[in-house]
Every structure is written in structure tokens, then in C-alpha cells.
Amino acid sequence: DEFRVYAREMVEKEIEKHAADGLGKVDYALASGGARVVKHSEPFITKSGSGDVFSWLTNRNAVSNNADKILTPSFGEPGQCFPLKGDSGFVQIRLRTAIIPEAVTLEHVAKSVAYDRSSAPKNGRISGWLHKEKGTDLAADSEKMFLLTEFIYDLDKSNAQTFDVLQSAGSNVVDTIRFDFTSNHGQPHTCIYRLRVHGREPNSLVMQS
Amino acid sequence: DEFRVYAREMVEKEIEKHAADGLGKVDYALASGGARVVKHSEPFITKSGSGDVFSWLTNRNAVSNNADKILTPSFGEPGQCFPLKGDSGFVQIRLRTAIIPEAVTLEHVAKSVAYDRSSAPKNGRISGWLHKEKGTDLAADSEKMFLLTEFIYDLDKSNAQTFDVLQSAGSNVVDTIRFDFTSNHGQPHTCIYRLRVHGREPNSLVMQS
Amino acid sequence: DEFRVYAREMVEKEIEKHAADGLGKVDYALASGGARVVKHSEPFITKSGSGDVFSWLTNRNAVSNNADKILTPSFGEPGQCFPLKGDSGFVQIRLRTAIIPEAVTLEHVAKSVAYDRSSAPKNGRISGWLHKEKGTDLAADSEKMFLLTEFIYDLDKSNAQTFDVLQSAGSNVVDTIRFDFTSNHGQPHTCIYRLRVHGREPNSLVMQS
Numbered sequence: 001d002e003f004r005v006y007a008r009e010m011v012e013k014e015i016e017k018h019a020a021d022g023l024g025k026v027d028y029a030l031a032s033g034g035a036r037v038v039k040h041s042e043p044f045i046t047k048s049g050s051g052d053v054f055s056w057l058t059n060r061n062a063v064s065n066n067a068d069k070i071l072t073p074s075f076g077e078p079g080q081c082f083p084l085k086g087d088s089g090f091v092q093i094r095l096r097t098a099i100i101p102e103a104v105t106l107e108h109v110a111k112s113v114a115y116d117r118s119s120a121p122k123n124g125r126i127s128g129w130l131h132k133e134k135g136t137d138l139a140a141d142s143e144k145m146f147l148l149t150e151f152i153y154d155l156d157k158s159n160a161q162t163f164d165v166l167q168s169a170g171s172n173v174v175d176t177i178r179f180d181f182t183s184n185h186g187q188p189h190t191c192i193y194r195l196r197v198h199g200r201e202p203n204s205l206v207m208q209s
Numbered sequence: 210d211e212f213r214v215y216a217r218e219m220v221e222k223e224i225e226k227h228a229a230d231g232l233g234k235v236d237y238a239l240a241s242g243g244a245r246v247v248k249h250s251e252p253f254i255t256k257s258g259s260g261d262v263f264s265w266l267t268n269r270n271a272v273s274n275n276a277d278k279i280l281t282p283s284f285g286e287p288g289q290c291f292p293l294k295g296d297s298g299f300v301q302i303r304l305r306t307a308i309i310p311e312a313v314t315l316e317h318v319a320k321s322v323a324y325d326r327s328s329a330p331k332n333g334r335i336s337g338w339l340h341k342e343k344g345t346d347l348a349a350d351s352e353k354m355f356l357l358t359e360f361i362y363d364l365d366k367s368n369a370q371t372f373d374v375l376q377s378a379g380s381n382v383v384d385t386i387r388f389d390f391t392s393n394h395g396q397p398h399t400c401i402y403r404l405r406v407h408g409r410e411p412n413s414l415v416m417q418s
Numbered sequence: 419d420e421f422r423v424y425a426r427e428m429v430e431k432e433i434e435k436h437a438a439d440g441l442g443k444v445d446y447a448l449a450s451g452g453a454r455v456v457k458h459s460e461p462f463i464t465k466s467g468s469g470d471v472f473s474w475l476t477n478r479n480a481v482s483n484n485a486d487k488i489l490t491p492s493f494g495e496p497g498q499c500f501p502l503k504g505d506s507g508f509v510q511i512r513l514r515t516a517i518i519p520e521a522v523t524l525e526h527v528a529k530s531v532a533y534d535r536s537s538a539p540k541n542g543r544i545s546g547w548l549h550k551e552k553g554t555d556l557a558a559d560s561e562k563m564f565l566l567t568e569f570i571y572d573l574d575k576s577n578a579q580t581f582d583v584l585q586s587a588g589s590n591v592v593d594t595i596r597f598d599f600t601s602n603h604g605q606p607h608t609c610i611y612r613l614r615v616h617g618r619e620p621n622s623l624v625m626q627s
């Protein structure tokens with residue numbers, strides 16, 4: 001009886017976590033929450049999964065219409081990613097709001113349903129900074145960039161891998177994240193399924209000061 | 210061994226329920242099943258989650274294009290809701306077909322992934338009636354309206370909360386539901402993630418009589 | 419303690435399988451993976467679930483825009499299917515790539531959330547062949563068609579039913595699948611929610627020879 005109660009409660013909790021975006025952690029890089037991709041390296045142009053030529057329409061900031069796939073759940077579907085040229089590149093994301101970042105999750109398609117996972121990023125680093133809307137340009141921004149963490153995406157681990165932000169990053173507030181990958185698992189292009197950014201919102205009193 | 214069999218069967222059943230729209234209950238207010246929003250109070254106009262200004266295009270009945278979010282699964286994503294102005298308002302839904310209503314489920318985003326849940330409805334009531342296509346207007350309709358249930362949406366309970374229809378509603382057949390909320394959990398606007406209406410279809414012989 | 423470890427590992431594995439498209443099997447007929455419907459029998463024209471008249475626009479091969487619903491997850495939603503006229507008909511699918519087929523999965527909406535399941539296919543057969551891009555026409559193609567399996571979709575079993583490919587199909591490579599249904603469970607039209615095709619890619623050295 002004790003075991004049955006334990007088993008039932010554990011199952012309910014695990015399914016609840018699964019239903020809550022898989023991790024049950026707030027994601028400040030979610031498109032439906034207001035985050036967006038503001039810059040990225042050259043996209044890999046291909047025929048889309050649905051058989052049409054990808055419409056590589058870009059907005060005035062030269063951001064591909066497909067870039068937001070990175071900020072959207074994949075629901076276990078291979079192909080629901082944003083492909084970039086080469087085995088190195090980057091994506092820059094404006095978060096929903098300014099936060100003190102605590103961790104970043106990189107997700108690729110699950111092994112059991114993947115055709116091939118050699119397009120997954122392997123080594124890389126994640127940086128962050130606070131973007132000032134006016135009186136600055138992107139070059140100026142990048143001067144204030146600091147390292148959040150370096151990572152290795154391991155194909156033998158769970159498909160959603162969470163990397164904690166380094167102690168050295170302190171309690172700095174950021175609203176922009178840059179994801180650089182410097183190698184991948186073997187393909188001439190790299191597919192990014194999803195990036196999530198976890199953390200906490202600074203106290204509003206602190207914000208007003 | 211007995212315990213293992215118990216645990217395995219329980220897990221399979223719980224995952225099956227989760228896969229079956231979370232509740233495993235037929236929903237007569239589902240958009241993909243043919244239900245639609247026919248009327249609502251003033252929408253809250255905002256920038257959308259994906260960074261564009263919401264296209265508050267409305268059809269000839271002045272129903273917002275975003276209203277059907279209420280009749281669509283949210284899949285654990287914050288932002289997949291229909292925002293209305295103020296802390297009180299209403300939504301009116303034409304069901305897929307006429308039913309004897311038994312319960313209504315109100316769903317908000319799960320606590321573990323929410324940025325803020327103070328836009329959730331708090332107190333309200335749900336009414337229903339049978340719409341006559343011809344020879345009536347909406348005013349006339351509302352005269353035949355009867356109360357299905359009153360509710361309090363409690364932020365400390367599960368994010369999908371089911372409210373049983375009152376005995377006093379009897380076995381009345383309805384094809385239209387009105388959801389009124391009279392307070393929310395603190396925001397100047399109110400977000401509705403999803404409404405489901407459960408019940409049974411009246412016997413077809415009865416219908417033809 | 420031993421039981422707790424068993425229960426926890428079993429739950430994690432089952433949820434992982436659920437998250438991996440429900441079955442944890444690679445699907446070569448997935449739209450986001452590059453598969454597409456190339457031909458089908460006459461569609462059932464109806465009002466759509468969302469209340470608009472279906473836009474039965476067809477591409478130059480007379481394939482309905484709604485046909486790809488068959489190659490897309492339904493996420494437990496009734497109505498996310500492709501409806502065909504009558505109680506018999508067919509759908510022809512070009513796979514993502516050429517494979518040695520091992521099994522086919524036919525999925526209908528789950529019993530617990532369905533309004534009515536009498537539009538489900540009942541008896542049928544699945545055939546396959548290797549399409550040659552040039553110098554052939556569809557008639558020629560069909561001459562090389564061979565039987566993969568016959569099936570009965572049983573409403574009393576799980577909603578996703580997997581049928582193994584017959585031994586007689588050998589290790590033939592196919593890139594095109596034809597799904598014929600010869601009866602359904604009672605409706606004047608037949609709804610197909612999803613078809614998946616499982617198998618293995620032939621060794622690339624073999625491919626080049």
C-alpha cells in the first residue's frame with residue numbers, strides 16, 4: 001500500500017513535469033512569451049520538410065522567418081529546427097524580459113525518433129548582456145558581453161541538456177543571450193531545435209533604482 | 210512482482226490519459242471539433258508573444274481572430290491564451306453540437322512554467338442555452354439562458370480545474386455556453402487559456418421528436 | 419527501495435517514449451521529415467472544424483492541402499485528420515527517403531476524447547515500391563508494387579496500431595507507400611489521422627552500387 005501511494009504520486013508528478021514543457025522550468029527565451037531571435041549566422045538553405053523550398057524571407061534585421069523555431073517547442077518531431085550553415089555559427093536572442101540568468105537548456109531531437117543526429121551542436125559557449133534600446137549599436141553592445149557558460153552537447157545523454165550559469169557571471173542582469181557553437185557532431189550544417197533560458201526576474205524595486 | 214504489474218499498468222493508464230488531451234474527457238468546445246467563439250467582451254490589445262503587433266482583425270460578428278485560442282490546446286506554453294480587457298468580461302461559445310452538459314473545465318498555464326499567473330480568472334459563472342438559428346436574435350437567446358455553475362479558479366490547485374454542472378440545470382440541452390468572469394487574480398487584463406465543455410449527446414430519437 | 423528504483427526508472431522510460439512521438443520509433447512518413455502525400459482518392463468535402471469551409475485547394479498533382487494531416491502528429495485532438503469520401507479509398511505517400519520497410523502504424527483519435535469513431539478505417543492493405551523519378555509514369559510505377567501487409571484496425575485496441583511487414587516482402591527497398599482501405603467502421607466517409615512507416619535505411623555503400 002505504501003508502495004502504491006509512492007508510485008502513484010511519483011507518476012503524477014513526473015507526468016505533470018512532462019506536461020509543463022518537459023522540464024517544469026520557466027523559459028525566458030520562449031517565442032510565445034515574447035522572446036525573439038535578433039541575429040544569427042548564415043542559414044542553411046534547403047528544401048523544407050514539407051516539400052516546398054523554404055521561404056528564406058527575412059525581416060529588416062535579416063533574421064530568417066525560420067529562426068523562431070529555436071524558441072518554440074518541437075513536440076518530439078524531427079525537422080522542427082533552424083538549420084545553420086557549417087559546423088560553427090551563432091544565434092542571438094532577445095529575452096522576454098531582463099533576468100538574472102541561472103541556466104540554459106539546449107535540446108535536439110530524441111535519439112529514438114531521429115533520422116540522424118550528426119547535425120547537433122557539440123562544443124560552444126553562451127554569453128549574455130543587457131541591451132540598451134537607444135544610443136547604442138550592436139558593436140557597443142557586444143563590448144559589455146560576458147560569458148554565462150561553456151558547454152558540450154553529449155549525444156549519449158538526455159536530448160534536453162541543461163547547463164548551469166558560471167559563478168563568475170555573478171548576479172548580472174541580461175536581456176540578450178548569444179549562443180555560439182564551435183563544432184557539431186559531423187554534418188556540414190548544424191540544426192538547432194530549441195534553446196531555453198532559465199533564471200529569475202530582479203526585484204522590481206531594484207529595477208526602478 | 211504483483212507490485213511491478215500494478216505500477217506498470219498504472220503508468221500506462223496515466224500516460225494514456227495525459228496523451229488524451231490531459232483529462233481523457235470528450236470536449237464539445239474544441240475548435241478542431243467544430244466549436245467556435247461567437248461573442249466576447251473587449252479584447253486586451255497588446256504586442257504578441259512573437260514580437261509583432263497582434264492583428265486584431267475581426268470577422269463580421271466582431272469576433273477576434275485570437276478568440277479561438279480558448280478552444281485549442283495550449284501544450285504547456287505560456288502565452289497561448291486569449292487576453293481580455295479588465296478583471297471582468299465574458300466569452301460566448303457555440304458548441305460542436307447540442308449536448309446535455311455535465312461539467313466545464315477551465316485551464317490556465319501551469320505554475321512551474323508561468324511568468325505570472327495573476328491574469329487568471331478567479332470568480333465567475335457559466336451559463337448555457339439552446340440557440341435557434343432563425344427568427345431569433347442574440348437578445349432573445351439570452352432570455353432562455355440558465356445557470357450551469359458558478360466557479361472559483363484556485364491558483365493552488367491543478368492548472369486544469371473541472372466544475373460540475375449544478376443539479377438545478379437538469380437535463381436541459383444546450384449548444385451555446387457563456388463564460389462570465391467577475392474577478393481575476395490581480396492583473397488589469399485577464400487571460401483565458403482554455404475552456405472545455407463536457408457532457409453527453411441526447412439520444413438521436415429524442416432529437417428527432 | 420528496490421521497488422522504488424524500478425518504478426522510477428520505468429516511469430522515466432515510459433514518459434520518454436511518450437515524448438518521443440508516442441512510440442519511440444523513427445517515422446519515414448513524417449511531413450516535417452520530408453515525406454509527402456502524392457495521390458489520394460476523392461476527399462470528403464465538409465465544413466472544417468474551425469467553422470470555415472475547407473479550402474480544397476489542390477496543388478498541380480491534385481493533392482489536397484489537407485492531405486498532409488496524415489503525416490503530422492494529432493496530439494490527441496479529434497478532427498486533426500484527412501477525410502476521404504466513402505468507406506473505401508487510398509492514399510499514396512512518398513517517403514522521406516528509400517528504406518527497407520519493417521512496420522506501418524495506423525492511428526485514429528483516442529476513444530476517451532472521440533465524438534464518434536465510426537469514420538475509422540477497418541480493413542485494408544499496404545503496398546510499396548521504388549519510384550523512379552524519370553522515364554516512368556505512375557501507371558508504370560504501380561506495376562512494380564508489392565504487398566507489405568494487410569490489416570484490420572480494431573477499435574478495441576490502442577489507438578495507434580502497428581502492423582509488421584510480411585516476410586514475403588523480403589528486404590525490398592521502397593520510397594513510396596500506398597495505403598488502401600476497403601471498409602470502415604460505419605460512416606459514409608473515412609477519416610485518416612496518421613500513418614507512420616518504420617524501417618531501416620539501406621547501407622549507403624549498397625545504395626551507391
Ligand SMILES: [K+]
Pocket residue numbers: 069070071072073074080081193194
Ligand atoms: K523547435
Ligand SMILES: [K+]
Pocket residue numbers: 278279280281282283289290402403
Ligand atoms: K490555448
Ligand SMILES: [K+]
Pocket residue numbers: 487488489490491492498499611612
Ligand atoms: K494528424
